[in-house]
Amino acid sequence: MTLLxxxxxxxSVEDKPILQGLDLTVNPGEVHALMGPNGSGKSTLxxxxxxxxxxxxxxxxxxxxxxxxxxxxxEERAREGVFLAFQYPVEIPGVNNSYFLRASLNAxxxxxxxxxxxxxxxxxxxxxxxxxLGMEESFLSRSVNEGFSGGEKKRNEILQMAxxxxxxxxxxxxxxxxxxxxxxxxxxxxNQLKNEAHSxxxxxxxxxxxxxxxxxxxxxxxxxxxxxxxxxxxxxELEEKGYGWLEEAKAGA
Amino acid sequence: xSAIQSPPENPxxxxxxxxxxxxxxxxxxERESLRELRRRAMRAxxxxxxxxxxxxxxxxxxxxxxxxTDYGLTAAPSSLSQEALDAISPPTIAADAHRLVFVDxxxxxxxxxxxxxxxxxxxxxxxxxxxxxxxxxxxDPEGHPFAALNTAFFVDGAWIHLAADxxxxxxxxxIHVTTAGAKPRAVHARHxxxxxxxxxxxxxxxxxxxxxxxxxxxxxxxxQLEREAELQHVKLQLEEENAAHIAQxxxxxxxGARFDSHLFSLGARLARNAFDVVLLGEQAxxxxxxxxxxxxxxxxxCQTYVDHAVPHGTSEQHYRGVLDGQSHGVFNGRxxxxxxxxxxxxxxxxxxxxxxxxxxxxxxxxxxxYADDVKCSHGATIGQLDPQAIFxxxxxxxxxxxxxGMLTRAFADEILDEIExxxxxxFASERLHSKLSDAAASQGV
Numbered sequence: 184m185t186l187l188x189x190x191x192x193x194x195s196v197e198d199k200p201i202l203q204g205l206d207l208t209v210n211p212g213e214v215h216a217l218m219g220p221n222g223s224g225k226s227t228l229x230x231x232x233x234x235x236x237x238x239x240x241x242x243x244x245x246x247x248x249x250x251x252x253x254x255x256x257x258e259e260r261a262r263e264g265v266f267l268a269f270q271y272p273v274e275i276p277g278v279n280n281s282y283f284l285r286a287s288l289n290a291x292x293x294x295x296x297x298x299x300x301x302x303x304x305x306x307x308x309x310x311x312x313x314x315x316l317g318m319e320e321s322f323l324s325r326s327v328n329e330g331f332s333g334g335e336k337k338r339n340e341i342l343q344m345a346x347x348x349x350x351x352x353x354x355x356x357x358x359x360x361x362x363x364x365x366x367x368x369x370x371x372x373x374n375q376l377k378n379e380a381h382s383x384x385x386x387x388x389x390x391x392x393x394x395x396x397x398x399x400x401x402x403x404x405x406x407x408x409x410x411x412x413x414x415x416x417x418x419x420e421l422e423e424k425g426y427g428w429l430e431e432a433k434a435g436a
Numbered sequence: 437x438s439a440i441q442s443p444p445e446n447p448x449x450x451x452x453x454x455x456x457x458x459x460x461x462x463x464x465x466e467r468e469s470l471r472e473l474r475r476r477a478m479r480a481x482x483x484x485x486x487x488x489x490x491x492x493x494x495x496x497x498x499x500x501x502x503x504x505t506d507y508g509l510t511a512a513p514s515s516l517s518q519e520a521l522d523a524i525s526p527p528t529i530a531a532d533a534h535r536l537v538f539v540d541x542x543x544x545x546x547x548x549x550x551x552x553x554x555x556x557x558x559x560x561x562x563x564x565x566x567x568x569x570x571x572x573x574x575x576d577p578e579g580h581p582f583a584a585l586n587t588a589f590f591v592d593g594a595w596i597h598l599a600a601d602x603x604x605x606x607x608x609x610x611i612h613v614t615t616a617g618a619k620p621r622a623v624h625a626r627h628x629x630x631x632x633x634x635x636x637x638x639x640x641x642x643x644x645x646x647x648x649x650x651x652x653x654x655x656x657x658x659x660q661l662e663r664e665a666e667l668q669h670v671k672l673q674l675e676e677e678n679a680a681h682i683a684q685x686x687x688x689x690x691x692g693a694r695f696d697s698h699l700f701s702l703g704a705r706l707a708r709n710a711f712d713v714v715l716l717g718e719q720a721x722x723x724x725x726x727x728x729x730x731x732x733x734x735x736x737x738c739q740t741y742v743d744h745a746v747p748h749g750t751s752e753q754h755y756r757g758v759l760d761g762q763s764h765g766v767f768n769g770r771x772x773x774x775x776x777x778x779x780x781x782x783x784x785x786x787x788x789x790x791x792x793x794x795x796x797x798x799x800x801x802x803x804x805x806y807a808d809d810v811k812c813s814h815g816a817t818i819g820q821l822d823p824q825a826i827f828x829x830x831x832x833x834x835x836x837x838x839x840x841g842m843l844t845r846a847f848a849d850e851i852l853d854e855i856e857x858x859x860x861x862x863f864a865s866e867r868l869h870s871k872l873s874d875a876a877a878s879q880g881v
Contacts, residue, residue: 233831236823261833273828277846285833286842294833343832 186211186248186382187351193242194224195230201227201394203407204243209351212380214355214373216371216418220426225386226270228404229355233267234260247351253387261287262294264350268340268357275327280339283327284309284346291347312345315375316368324393334365341372353384358392368396391420405429449503450485454478456509456806457588465565470571477587484581496766496798497708497737500815502652502680507622509589513540514615516646521547524644525611526672529863532606533640539613541623542592555604559626560592564644569595571628574686574712580683582708586624586654593626598665600633607860608636614675616649627657631665631688634827638668638857645676645703652680653704659687659695663717666694670860672867674703677732681707691717699726700857700864701736710739713751715777721750727851728755729871730763730795737766744777747861751781756851757788758844758872759795767799767816775806789821789847791840845872 187209194202201224209215219225231238232245234257245252252260275283288308289299293321300308306323318338321330328336337357344352357369373383373396385392393401393415401417402409408427411417457478461471486503488495516539528535536556537547538585543558562569576833577584594610614623631637645651653675675681681704687695701707713722716834727735757765765787766804788797801814821843852868855861 199709235831252835254834257827257830258833258835258839261831267831269828273822273824275828275843275846277849278842283829283832283834283842286834286838287829290833290835290838298879347832 184211184248185209185246187384188246189241189243190245192228192231192245193240194227195239195241196227196237196432200241201407202231202412205404205408207402207409209382209384211350211382212377214377214385214398215382215397216385216387216393216401217404218418218421220231220429221388222363223404224407225388225404226355227407229267229353229386230386232260232265232353233257236400240296258290262291265282266347266349266352267343268337268344268352268354270356270359272328272336272340274329276329278327280325280327281309281323284343287343288346293388309342309346313342316342316345316371318342333360334362337361337365341369345372345375346375348379349381349393351382351384353386355386356388358387366392366395390418393418403429441860445473450482452506453585454482459510460589461553467566467568469568470563473572473577474588476586477572480578481581482587484579484584487581488559491678491737493768496764496768497706497735499680499682499706501706502682503790505636505650505652506619508617508619508651509622511617511619511621513542514617515539516544516547516613516615518547520646523615524613524646526642526674526863526867529607529609529640530859534604534608535611535833536594536609537611537613538592538625540615540621541590541625555596555598555602556608558592558593559590559595559628561596569628570630570660571626574660574688575684580684582654583656583684586626586656589622590624590626590656595628596637597630598632598637598811600632601634602632603635604637607640607857609640609642612641612643612653612655614643614645614651614653614679616645616647616651616676616678618649620650620652622652622654623817625653625655629657629659629667631661631667633663633665635662636666638860639670640860641669641671643671643673643675643681643703645679648676648678649679650678651675652682655681655683657683657685659685661687661693662690662696664692665690668857668860669695669697670855670864671697671699672708672864672866673699673701673707673709676703677705679704681762683709685709685711687711687713687722687723689713689715689717689720692719693717694720695722696856697722697724698851698864699738700868701726701738702867705733708733708737708739710741712741712743714743714745715749715751716745718746718748723752723854724753725753725851725854727757727848727868728756728872729758729848729868730765731760731874732763733761734763735766736763738768740769742771742782744771744780744782745772746776747778747780749777749780751783752785754851754854755772755786756848757786757797758791758848759788759797760791762792762794764795765797767797767801769800769814770802771804771812771814773803773805773807773810773812777807778809779811780807780810782810782812786816787847788818789844791821791844809853841873845869849874851854
C-alpha cells in the first residue's frame with residue numbers, strides 16, 4: 184500500500200503561491216530526496232505535511248495510508264506516524280529533554296492502544312537509541328535544545344526520530360551546517376528507519392548528505408513542481424551541474 | 437487597570453472596627469505595652485482608613501470590597517475536626533515536621549503535632565503569661581493599614597524563638613485555616629520569629645480556607661535574625677474563592693544573617709503579599725522569590741521592599757506570574773541602596789506569562805541607589821506562550837492542551853526549582869501543579 188500520495192498539491196504562503204501542482208508518491212521502505220534551489224518550495228512542502236500554521240492549501244490533496252492527512256491536527260499527524268525533523272529546532276527552556284520525549288512517545292503509544300512507558304522503561308529505551316546513534320546521554324538531562332549547538336540540535340532531532348520510530352520521517356534541510364560526524368548521525372538514523380521498512384523524505388539543497396545515505400529516488404523541485412525524477416545518479420548530476428540548467432530548460436521550453 | 441473612582445470613605449466602615457476594638461480593649465488582661473501598641477495601631481488605622489488606589493503602594497489593588505463588608509468582628513472561632521482538616525490540608529511536608537495549626541486565628545493544640553519545645557509558644561499563651569514580646573518592631577502599624585488592623589485585633593499566632601546556635605532540623609509548619617460561615621469572617625494571623633545568633637530553622641506558612649463564604653485574613657509575620665542566623669521560609673497561600681488575604685511580612689537581618697523566602701500565591705479572590713527586608717549588618721543576604729498563579733477574576737499583588745542599610749549586602753528577588761482568564765497580577769518590587777551600602781549586590785527580576793487576552797499585569801521593579809560602588813540590576817518581562825514551542829511539541833504528538841500545560845509548568849518551575857530543600861520543593865510542587873492543572877482545565881482548550 185502506498186504510504187504517502189501527494190496529488191496536484193497547491194499551497195500559498197501569505198497569498199503567494201509556492202507549491203503549484205506537486206505530485207509525489209512514497210511507498211513503505213523508500214528513501215526519497217527532494218532537491219532544489221532556494222525558494223523552490225522544498226521547505227513549504229515539509230511544513231505543509233507537518234501541519235504548520237500559515238501554509239494555506241489551495242488545491243490538491245495528500246493521502247497518508249489512504250487517509251486525508253491535511254484534515255489532521257499536527258499532533259494527530261505525529262500520532263499517525265509522520266515526523267518532521269526541523270530545520271531550526273525550537274529551544275524550550277525548563278522542559279527536560281527526556282521528560283519531553285517520554286511524553287511524546289507515550290502520546291503516540293496511547294494513540295496506538297499500547298501501554299505507556301514508565302520513567303525507567305523509557306530511560307532504558309532512550310539510552311539504547313542514543314548509544315546506537317553514538318550520542319552522549321547528557322543530552323537527555325538538558326532542557327530541550329536550550330543552549331545546544333547547531334549540530335547538537337540536529338542530532339537531537341534524529342534522536343527523537345529514532346525513539347518515535349515514524350512511518351514517514353521528513354528531514355527539512357537537516358544537513359545544513361553539519362560537520363561530518365553529525366552528518367553520519369543523521370545518516371545512521373535514516374538507515375535504521377529504512378531497515379524497518381519505514382520511509383524517509385529528505386529535503387535538501389546539497390548532495391552532501393546523499394554521500395552517507397543512498398536515496399532510492401531523487402526529485403528536483405522548481406517553482407513548486409517536481410520537474411525531474413531519477414535515481415541517485417540525478418543527485419550527482421545536480422552536484423556537477425548545479426541548478427542553472429533548470430533556468431535554461433525553462434527558457435528552451 | 438480600571439479607572440473606577442473609589443467611593444467616598446464611608447465613616448460607618450471604620451466605625452465597625454473601632455467599636456469592636458473598644459469592646460475588646462475594655463476587657464484588658466494584657467501587658468500595658470501591648471495594649472498601647474494595639475491602641476496606637478487602631479489610631480493609625482482610624483487616621484488612614486482603608487487604603488485607596490490613589491496611594492502609590494495600593495494603586496493597582498482595590499480593597500473597597502473589603503472596606504464595605506460587614507465582618508462579624510466578635511464571632512467566636514469555629515472548631516475543626518481532624519477529618520475536616522485532613523480534607524483540605526496538603527499532605528505533610530515530612531513525617532517529623534512540627535505542625536502548628538491555627539483555626540480562625542486561634543491555636544488548635546488538638547490538631548497540632550508538635551512535641552513540647554522550648555522554642556515555640558502560642559502568642560496567646562505568651563501574652564497571658566505576661567511575656568514582654570517584641571511586636572511591632574519589624575512591621576510598623578503606621579503606613580500599613582491592614583497590618584494595623586492585625587496588630588489591633590490578633591489574638592494568637594506562633595512565637596518561635598531559637599536560642600543561640602539552636603538548629604531545628606525538621607520544618608516548622610504553620611497551618612492557618614479560616615472557616616467561612618453565614619456571616620463574613622475576619623481573622624488575623626500574627627507570627628513573631630526570633631532566631632538568635634547562629635540559629636537555623638525552616639518555616640512554612642500555609643493558609644487555607646474552609647467553606648465558600650466570604651472571609652478576610654490578615655497575616656503579619658515579623659522575623660528577627662541575629663548574627664549568622666538562617667531562616668528558610670516558604671509560604672503557600674491557598675484560600676478559597678471568596679477569600680481575601682492581605683499579608684505584610686518583614687525581616688530584620690543582622691551581620692551575616694540569611695533569609696530565603698519563597699511565596700506561592702495560588703488562592704483567594706484578592707491576595708496581597710508584601711514583604712520588607714532590612715539588611716542591618718554586613719554580609720547579610722536575602723532571597724525573595726515568589727510565584728503568583730491567577731485564573732478567573734483573581735487578583736494577586738506581590739510587593740517587596742529590600743533596604744540595604746550597610747555595605748556588603750546581597751539581595752536577590754525573582755518573582756513570576758502566570759495569569760489566565762480575566763485575572764490581574766501586580767508586582768511592585770523596590771530596592772533601596774543607602775549611601776553607606778557600598779559593595780551591595782542587588783538583583784531583581786520579574787517575569788509574567790499571560791495565558792489569555794483578558795488577563796493583565798502591572799509590574800514595577802524599582803531601584804533606588806545612593807551608593808556609587810554597587811552591582812544592581814533589575815528587569816521585568818510580560819509575554820505569552822511561544823507559538824513555535826507549542827507547535828514543536830504538537831509536532832511530536834503532544835496535544836495542544838498538554839503542550840500549553842507543559843510550557844506553563846516549565847515557566848513556573850523556575851521559582852520552584854530555587855527551593856533548596858527537597859521535601860519542601862516536592863511539597864510546594866504538588867500544590868503548584870494541581871493549581872496549574874485546575875487553571876488549564878478551566879481554559880477548556
